Amino acid sequence: MAFTVPFEECDAGDIRRVGGKCASLGELLRAGLDVPPGFAVTTDAHRLFLDCGDLRAREDELLGRIDYEHVGAVAEASRELRALVEQAPVPEPVIAEVKASYTALARRAGRADLPVAVRSSATAEDMSAASFAGQLQTYLWISGEEPVIEYMRRCWSGFFTPEALTYRRRMEIPPDEALMSVAIQQMVDARTAGVMFTLNPVNGDRSKIMIESTWGLGEAVVSGEVDPDRFLIDKVILAVLERTIASKQIEYRLDPELGSVVSTPIEDVRRDEASLSDPEVLELAKLGKQIEKHYGRPMDVEWAVDATRGELFLLQARAETVWSQRERPALVDKKGTALDYVLADLLGRGTTAKEAT
Amino acid sequence: MDDLTTAGGTTPVNGSSRRFPSPFEIEAPPGAEDWRRLYPYYYLFSDDRREYEEEQFWFFDGMHNPEPVYPFDSIMPESWWVFLNQYLTRVWQVPPTLGIDQRLVNGYLYVSPTTITDPNVIEERVAVFMERAGFYYENWDDLYEKWVAKAEDCIGRLRELTFEPLPDLEPMEMVTSGRGLTSGYDLLANYSRLLENMHEMANYHFELHMLGYGAIMAFSDFCKTAFPGIPDQTIAKMLGGVELLLFRPDDEIRKLARLALELGLADAITAHDKPDDALAAVAERERGQEWLDALEAAKEPWFWFSTGPGYCHQHRAWVDDLTVPFSAMRGYIEKLEQGIDISRPLRELVGERERIATEYAEALPTEQDREAFQQVLALARQVYPLVENHNFYVEHWHHSIFWNKVRELGMVLQAGDFLEDSEDVFLLHRYDIYKAIFDLLTGWATTNPARPAYWRAEVAERKRIMEKLRSWAPPTALGKPPEAVTEAATVMLWGITAETVEQWLSAQDGGADGEDSNELKGFAASPGIAEGPARVILTVGELDQVQTGEILVCPITAPSWAPVFARIEGAVSDIGGIMSHAAIVSREYGLPAVVGTGFGTKRIKTGQRIRIDGSTGIVTVLD
Numbered sequence: 001m002a003f004t005v006p007f008e009e010c011d012a013g014d015i016r017r018v019g020g021k022c023a024s025l026g027e028l029l030r031a032g033l034d035v036p037p038g039f040a041v042t043t044d045a046h047r048l049f050l051d052c053g054d055l056r057a058r059e060d061e062l063l064g065r066i067d068y069e070h071v072g073a074v075a076e077a078s079r080e081l082r083a084l085v086e087q088a089p090v091p092e093p094v095i096a097e098v099k100a101s102y103t104a105l106a107r108r109a110g111r112a113d114l115p116v117a118v119r120s121s122a123t124a125e126d127m128s129a130a131s132f133a134g135q136l137q138t139y140l141w142i143s144g145e146e147p148v149i150e151y152m153r154r155c156w157s158g159f160f161t162p163e164a165l166t167y168r169r170r171m172e173i174p175p176d177e178a179l180m181s182v183a184i185q186q187m188v189d190a191r192t193a194g195v196m197f198t199l200n201p202v203n204g205d206r207s208k209i210m211i212e213s214t215w216g217l218g219e220a221v222v223s224g225e226v227d228p229d230r231f232l233i234d235k236v237i238l239a240v241l242e243r244t245i246a247s248k249q250i251e252y253r254l255d256p257e258l259g260s261v262v263s264t265p266i267e268d269v270r271r272d273e274a275s276l277s278d279p280e281v282l283e284l285a286k287l288g289k290q291i292e293k294h295y296g297r298p299m300d301v302e303w304a305v306d307a308t309r310g311e312l313f314l315l316q317a318r319a320e321t322v323w324s325q326r327e328r329p330a331l332v333d334k335k336g337t338a339l340d341y342v343l344a345d346l347l348g349r350g351t352t353a354k355e356a357t
Numbered sequence: 358m359d360d361l362t363t364a365g366g367t368t369p370v371n372g373s374s375r376r377f378p379s380p381f382e383i384e385a386p387p388g389a390e391d392w393r394r395l396y397p398y399y400y401l402f403s404d405d406r407r408e409y410e411e412e413q414f415w416f417f418d419g420m421h422n423p424e425p426v427y428p429f430d431s432i433m434p435e436s437w438w439v440f441l442n443q444y445l446t447r448v449w450q451v452p453p454t455l456g457i458d459q460r461l462v463n464g465y466l467y468v469s470p471t472t473i474t475d476p477n478v479i480e481e482r483v484a485v486f487m488e489r490a491g492f493y494y495e496n497w498d499d500l501y502e503k504w505v506a507k508a509e510d511c512i513g514r515l516r517e518l519t520f521e522p523l524p525d526l527e528p529m530e531m532v533t534s535g536r537g538l539t540s541g542y543d544l545l546a547n548y549s550r551l552l553e554n555m556h557e558m559a560n561y562h563f564e565l566h567m568l569g570y571g572a573i574m575a576f577s578d579f580c581k582t583a584f585p586g587i588p589d590q591t592i593a594k595m596l597g598g599v600e601l602l603l604f605r606p607d608d609e610i611r612k613l614a615r616l617a618l619e620l621g622l623a624d625a626i627t628a629h630d631k632p633d634d635a636l637a638a639v640a641e642r643e644r645g646q647e648w649l650d651a652l653e654a655a656k657e658p659w660f661w662f663s664t665g666p667g668y669c670h671q672h673r674a675w676v677d678d679l680t681v682p683f684s685a686m687r688g689y690i691e692k693l694e695q696g697i698d699i700s701r702p703l704r705e706l707v708g709e710r711e712r713i714a715t716e717y718a719e720a721l722p723t724e725q726d727r728e729a730f731q732q733v734l735a736l737a738r739q740v741y742p743l744v745e746n747h748n749f750y751v752e753h754w755h756h757s758i759f760w761n762k763v764r765e766l767g768m769v770l771q772a773g774d775f776l777e778d779s780e781d782v783f784l785l786h787r788y789d790i791y792k793a794i795f796d797l798l799t800g801w802a803t804t805n806p807a808r809p810a811y812w813r814a815e816v817a818e819r820k821r822i823m824e825k826l827r828s829w830a831p832p833t834a835l836g837k838p839p840e841a842v843t844e845a846a847t848v849m850l851w852g853i854t855a856e857t858v859e860q861w862l863s864a865q866d867g868g869a870d871g872e873d874s875n876e877l878k879g880f881a882a883s884p885g886i887a888e889g890p891a892r893v894i895l896t897v898g899e900l901d902q903v904q905t906g907e908i909l910v911c912p913i914t915a916p917s918w919a920p921v922f923a924r925i926e927g928a929v930s931d932i933g934g935i936m937s938h939a940a941i942v943s944r945e946y947g948l949p950a951v952v953g954t955g956f957g958t959k960r961i962k963t964g965q966r967i968r969i970d971g972s973t974g975i976v977t978v979l980d
Contacts, residue, residue, distance in 0.1 A: 206719075234586070
């Protein structure tokens, strides 16, 4: 039984074992794209953890007692459950394998105590719902074997956030199916990071790519703390159509002394400067196009530019959910000849045509 | 406001109370009060139709006539005034269009589109339009083939026309042939034929190309609705990449440049600024004749290529003045000597246009949308060669010959002492010339005095007036702002939209787009960003001032300015839409261009550093 799997060996068929995030990183690697290296801690590891000692029994007991009608009670149960998980011992075979994989990763990067990101990789079919339910944890700049084990366990305890508890009850997910994979991934010291949609999120236009970017780590964009720079790109001809450079107040960077991520104010000169150059925007858009082609659907991508070497890395790719789930209004409401369309246009009726909204 | 004219891609113009100056308020520049004598009465604003005229929106057509219209040259706008509009209203009955009217103000041409707003009237016209336009679209390739034959035949007959000074005595042959027609008759008849020929070509001109524009605009608007923000040049890219006649003249220059290198004549050409000197130097070389023969072969018909849009007599063709083609050739020779590839990337463009069209189609929401897209694209592609190539047949080849024929006539009038200079013929309206010719004939026939002094005095006065008119700055628009701009040619050709009108109104009111702003917005005509010193060029004659690395800023460009495009970093024009010549040439030459900025030549000064973004249509003055 493998408790860890390198990203290279993860794919879309593996979601139940490595979770959506690791599967998607594996897919990106298969598509020939640059992803910071790392590995998945599989759900087998999580299952073994739960099966050790009386953890599962005590969980069940606590879960059974929750009065879901009271927010306070749910929060209280969440605290107890998370403490329970975070104090439970991780089985030796899991520890050994995770440490070995981490050491191998560190060796590959040529740096002992390699800083990594430790993130939940949910096995739920609907990643965005899982994300909404607050089950997904992210811990950045984790260095060393012991801290990696520690934060992996915190990802597991993320199952018991109050939102997750409520969500799982509503979705009637049986407890023994509630398993989490964890992604351990080499940290990118990001000069710039952000998100990219392979459509225009404003109107669902699939001939566009929208990139939002800011200085430092992408967390500031994802969390909405910073008004990011925004680039609208024509996907077909790969040209920047619109460029909105925001005044960016803070950035998330590693504080080398604290060894953790801190939010720091951005100095005046850099604040109103574009966090991505045009060539970078276009390079990124090209990657977006490649990713969309690989998955065959519009995607939502997290990316970062390495601070030292300026390389572009993809951190995550998931299916775009807003426009993909909505039926897009047809442009042409009635089949016609080319002449009909010429006439409609002469009459100022557009494409015979509902307005594209 | 009627919903039929404001739906779809058009937006209403705000501020119904805001107006442009009334055409009746405009005063003549001092010393030119008598300007109306230069033009026929029907070209003028007048009290008898004031009610109509004051309610219309008139915009300055600097695109075709940046300067006061020469009285003779008014045959060009006059011919489209009738022959374009007859197609819109009496042939196709284009449903929302009642023709584009014209007036002259201080010699400057103003045009005014009129659209129908009554839905019932539009509906009645739809049936007629669908049947007739439908026939043309269905039989397009066949009709286009016929069109080319008609155009070439028309040009052939134009070339046959001759104008020669009247002889003292008719030749003996006139007597022996029994023809019974004299040189006097021939002069008069050939003049009539010359005008008829011009009007005939004008009919062909507008026979196909308005429908062509309609199809291209339908495709363009489809793309803009489906893919908001799609750059105009991308739309054009899906149509372009086909071999167009407009690029042949420049291709011939490239060929001649290569041949000159092959024959070892490069230095003979590059060493001389004046074409005549270069020709003489080439002639002395061993294989010079070979090259001169190739030059002669290329001239027919490719050097019948106007250095301007071809609408005005001042735009001389390459055949008349080799300066422009030779300057281009020197540039190409230098590039070839440096090992630079000078061929146009046509094959790449063709591959590119298929990829682009396929990817956009894939981005559409439904299968039906994709089908519609392919249909409209196919039609636009079918009409595209005519829309582009007509320009070579009509404006370059035909009109360049036409102006030269008028010059021949001018020499006849000069020989009869009616003109001091044969070029003065353009100061006479075509109907004046009928009178002048008949006057000349009376003197010739009777051997008694005619009235050449009358015409010389008239020409002197007109010259003086024209000079005054030239220094006048025509307002961008007159009259009542339109509620919407829907007329196809207005949008596609002149690049005027509701936004343009709004911009003009704000500029007039000293608003955001006034003098203070360092940004100008135009049409994104050819992608890329360029930064460099501006060179403001107002007339073709100033073209040789353009230095390498500069950004050309001009009222309008013509394809024949191509040599300049080899030197510049980008182009900005005051006037023109995405299908204007400047836009097409810039795209083919891979230069960033912003067209239709409205005020580029007024706002930008030569030497100022500017940045142009051909993807967004923004021009920024950096100094």
